[in-house]
Amino acid sequence: MFDLFAEMWGFAFMRRAFVATTVLSASVAPVGAFLVLRRLSLAGEAMAHAITPGIVIGFVTAGLSVMSLLVGGLIAGVGVALLTAFLARRTILRSDASLASLYLIALAVGIFILSAAGSAVPLKSFLFGSILGIDDASMLLVGGVATVTLVAFAFLLRPLIVSTCDPIFFETQTRRPWLVDQGFMLLLVLNLLAAFKTLGTLMAVGLMILPATAARYWASTITAQLVLGFLFALASCWIGLTLSYLFPETPSGPAIVLVAGAFFLFSAIFGPLGFGRPLRKRSAAKDLPLTQIHQEESAK
Amino acid sequence: MSAVLELRNLSLGYRDLTLFSRLSMDIQAGSTLAVLGANGSGKSTFVKMLLGLMDPLSGSLNWPKGRPAEIGYLAQMTEFDRRFPIRVRDLAAMGAWRGFGHRFGLDNAARDRMVSALDDAGVLDIADRPLHMLSGGQLQRALFARVIMQDAPLILLDEPFAAVDQSTEAHLLSIIRRWQDEGRAVVLVVHDLSSVLDHCSHALLLGGREATHGPVNDVLTPDRLVAQGYLSESQAAWMFRSTPPTAETAHV
Numbered sequence: 001m002f003d004l005f006a007e008m009w010g011f012a013f014m015r016r017a018f019v020a021t022t023v024l025s026a027s028v029a030p031v032g033a034f035l036v037l038r039r040l041s042l043a044g045e046a047m048a049h050a051i052t053p054g055i056v057i058g059f060v061t062a063g064l065s066v067m068s069l070l071v072g073g074l075i076a077g078v079g080v081a082l083l084t085a086f087l088a089r090r091t092i093l094r095s096d097a098s099l100a101s102l103y104l105i106a107l108a109v110g111i112f113i114l115s116a117a118g119s120a121v122p123l124k125s126f127l128f129g130s131i132l133g134i135d136d137a138s139m140l141l142v143g144g145v146a147t148v149t150l151v152a153f154a155f156l157l158r159p160l161i162v163s164t165c166d167p168i169f170f171e172t173q174t175r176r177p178w179l180v181d182q183g184f185m186l187l188l189v190l191n192l193l194a195a196f197k198t199l200g201t202l203m204a205v206g207l208m209i210l211p212a213t214a215a216r217y218w219a220s221t222i223t224a225q226l227v228l229g230f231l232f233a234l235a236s237c238w239i240g241l242t243l244s245y246l247f248p249e250t251p252s253g254p255a256i257v258l259v260a261g262a263f264f265l266f267s268a269i270f271g272p273l274g275f276g277r278p279l280r281k282r283s284a285a286k287d288l289p290l291t292q293i294h295q296e297e298s299a300k
Numbered sequence: 301m302s303a304v305l306e307l308r309n310l311s312l313g314y315r316d317l318t319l320f321s322r323l324s325m326d327i328q329a330g331s332t333l334a335v336l337g338a339n340g341s342g343k344s345t346f347v348k349m350l351l352g353l354m355d356p357l358s359g360s361l362n363w364p365k366g367r368p369a370e371i372g373y374l375a376q377m378t379e380f381d382r383r384f385p386i387r388v389r390d391l392a393a394m395g396a397w398r399g400f401g402h403r404f405g406l407d408n409a410a411r412d413r414m415v416s417a418l419d420d421a422g423v424l425d426i427a428d429r430p431l432h433m434l435s436g437g438q439l440q441r442a443l444f445a446r447v448i449m450q451d452a453p454l455i456l457l458d459e460p461f462a463a464v465d466q467s468t469e470a471h472l473l474s475i476i477r478r479w480q481d482e483g484r485a486v487v488l489v490v491h492d493l494s495s496v497l498d499h500c501s502h503a504l505l506l507g508g509r510e511a512t513h514g515p516v517n518d519v520l521t522p523d524r525l526v527a528q529g530y531l532s533e534s535q536a537a538w539m540f541r542s543t544p545p546t547a548e549t550a551h552v
Contacts, residue, residue, distance in 0.1 A: 037384060162394055165384040168375045169446075172351050173397050216385070220430040225385050273432075 008245050016134045017252070020142045021198055021237035024207070027146035029230035030153050031191045032208030034184060036216060037225075038164050043099055045205045047185075048192050050080040050103040052110030052201050055193075060117045066137040070193060077189030080106060081182070110201075129200035129253035138197045145194035149187055156183060161222060198237075203253030207233055210260035217271025236260035303364055304329050304454050304485040305350070310359035312342055312349055318357065319345060320511035325504070329453065332476060332486040334497055334516065337506030338529050343489045344376070346506065347456045350487065365453075370398060372447040372455035372484075377440065377463050382431050388442045389427040392418055395449025414449060421445035422471055437468035444472055455479055458489045461496060473499050493520065493539065505530065 008014045035044040054076025058068030080102050087098035114126065125133060153160075159180045163170035171177045195204040211232035212225070219225035240256030247255075268274040303326035311321035319342035327333060335343050348354045350361070351373055395417070396410045406414065418424040421444045431439065440460060447455060457476075461469045477499060479486055490496050497503070503519040505512045507528035512519050522536040531539065 158397075161386070161390075162397060165381055165386060165391070166375075166379075166394070168353075168379055169373065169394065171353055172371065172373050220385055221387060221390075222385055 004242070004246075008242065013132055013134065014241070014245060016139060017198065017241050018238065020134050020139055021241060021256070022234060023142050023146045024195055024198065025211075025230055025233035025237055027142070027149045028191045028195060028208045029211060029233050030157075030226055031149065031184075031187055032212035032233070033215070033222075033225050033229045034160055034164060035188065035208055036212040038184075041209050041213075043096070044188060044192075044208060046099050046103040047077060047080065047188055048201055048205045049107040049110075050099075051077040051106075051189060051192055053106050053113065054079075054110075055196065055201070056110040056114045056117075060113060066141045069196065070141065073193040073196070074189060076106060077192070078186065081185045081189070124251060125200065127200045127202045127253075128251035129196070129198045129203055130251055133197050141197075142194045145190045149191060152183065152187055156180060156187075160184065199253040199256060200251065203257050206253070206257030206260060207236065210257065210264045211236060214260070214264040214267040214271075217267035217274040217276075220273070232260065232263045236263060302329050303327065304368075306362040306364060308360050308362060310361070311357040312345060313357050318509065320506060320509055321357075322359070323511040323513070325513045327454070327485050327487065328502075329485050330480055330483045331502055332480050332488055332500045333513075334500035334503045335487060335489045335506065336491075336493070336503060336520070336530065341506040341529075343506060344458055346504075347373075347458050347487065347489060350454075350456055368453045370450050370452040372450040372452035374443055374447055374457045374460055376458050377436065377443075380439075380443075382434070382439065384431060387428050387430055388423050388434070388438075388445075389414065389418065391431065391442050392421075392423075392427075392445040392449055395446035395451075413451075414445075417445045417448035418442075420448055420475065436463040437465050440464050440472065441468060444475055448475070452484070454485045454487070456487045456489075459491055460488070461494075462491065469496075493525075 008018075032044075035041055051073040054072035054074070055069055056072070057076075058072025062068035080099070083102055084095055084099045087093055087102075088095035091098075093101070159170070159174070162173070163177060163180050167177075170180075174180075191208070192201075192204045195207055199207055212229045214232050215225050215228035219228055236256050236259040240259045241252060243259070244250050244252040244255040270276055305327040306325075307327070308324050310323045311318060312323075313319040335346060337343050345354065349356055351371060352367075392414050393406055393410075396406060396414070415424065418427050421441045423438060423441045423445055426434070426438060429438075431442075434442065440463065444460075447457075460472060464472070473496065476486055476488070480501075488496070488500060497516055497520070500516055502514065503516045505519050505524065505528055507530050510528055512524060512528065522531075522540045525531045526533050526536050
């Protein structure tokens with residue numbers, strides 16, 4: 001065991017990968033928690049696909065630099081978010097259907113350009129991540145995004161809690177409720193970009209959603225949800241990276257997400273809010289549907 | 301009594317649907333206004349307009365003492381996410397949102413106020429319980445604690461008794477009575493002609509593109525309830541019959 005770690009630690013790229021994913025875990029955990037709580041889990045996945053053309057166009061035109069990744073991804077992500085809001089407000093489609101339509105177009109555009117350009121980057125590492133790809137600039141990107149995210153959360157946490165728990169109450173309490181929504185979407189896009197190198201576009205959301213849903217089975221408070229989510233994400237990264245190292249053909253993204261998936265399954269089975277205990281005690285007769293009470297009465 | 305809010309020549313509705321037009325009335329401090337009407341008559345829309353979440357089609361809202369910084373508001377329970385992982389005390393603390401803003405926690409004075417609000421609403425003993433473990437009545441009490449924390453001169457409650465049992469309803473009504481005694485104005489959306497009306501001084505009946513307001517007994521007459529589509533004629537005749545029929549109750 002110790003030998004394995006000593007061996008892994010011997011490689012500069014593994015050291016980078018461990019440090020980058022540790023910082024990344026701290027950054028994506030709060031975003032993931034609120035994706036789940038705000039019932040945006042699937043929207044997060046869609047957004048991950050939606051930023052693909054931005055990253056690809058940035059890559060094709062400016063090469064694989066952090067700047068091209070950041071600028072392209074941000075333009076695509078924010079563009080899709082705004083277009084989704086526009087479609088949902090001005091046409092019959094709801095926001096989920098609008099987002100689904102747009103992200104599919106965006107993903108197709110991205111993969112089309114990537115293939116047509118005959119790219120030097122293998123598609124696999126683009127979609128699923130690679131631990132080999134983490135250079136100094138990527139480290140800076142992850143660190144920068146984590147800093148922005150954690151500082152933003154210091155200000156956004158309470159508004160996010162109130163607006164998620166009771167959106168109508170929140171609307172009555174503030175003049176610009178949309179600031180919180182849009183600010184959160186921006187943080188989501190930034191974190192997807194930060195996670196892109198290690199996890200790839202298809203797996204980036206996995207590190208947000210699975211640790212958060214796993215934590216949800218144990219946590220009854222926001223604090224517990226955030227802390228546990230971070231710990232699950234961190235453990236998933238470390239174990240996943242080790243797996244990816246032991247099996248050199250496996251991309252790091254699926255390895256990390258598989259471990260997160262194992263935490264999720266374990267939590268669903270044993271967590272106090274999972275199958276471990278029913279969601280609510282059903283002792284009081286007044287909570288039963290009326291028909292059921294009548295049936296029980298007539299059965300006596 | 302002084303008016304908290306004066307509605308003048310108010311028309312309310314959506315782009316191609318006018319719910320009512322030219323309503324002029326005052327909402328008085330220390331009064332409780334019941335808002336009644338059939339489904340779709342605009343009860344909730346009226347409340348959202350008072351909150352400023354919606355503009356009237358025409359007319360004006362005048363606040364003689366200025367628009368209060370805080371308007372107490374309780375939406376219908378169906379619009380609330382009960383699985384959100386916070387405790388009863390956190391929910392109540394949201395009522396002090398403007399006091400602590402988005403950065404800082406509650407100070408000691410606010411904490412004391414929260415404890416007394418939880419106590420008044422009858423949920424102090426379950427203050428640390430997460431929301432998903434509450435019954436409908438307990439959740440509504442917790443939400444009342446939040447309204448108490450808001451400490452607002454105008455309080456809007458949208459069908460607050462829809463999912464609570466009788467004893468909880470009685471308790472919550474006593475809180476409303478106290479707000480009234482403290483000189484706050486309460487606007488209460490109710491869905492049926494229930495005993496709740498005994499606690500209201502005024503009524504606003506919506507329906508049939510009209511809005512009728514005044515003291516409860518003047519507004520809720522059989523003829524008017526039928527005219528505004530709230531009751532059918534036979535329902536009105538039964539409800540306002542002179543001698544109630546004697547009934548036998550089968551006990552279980």
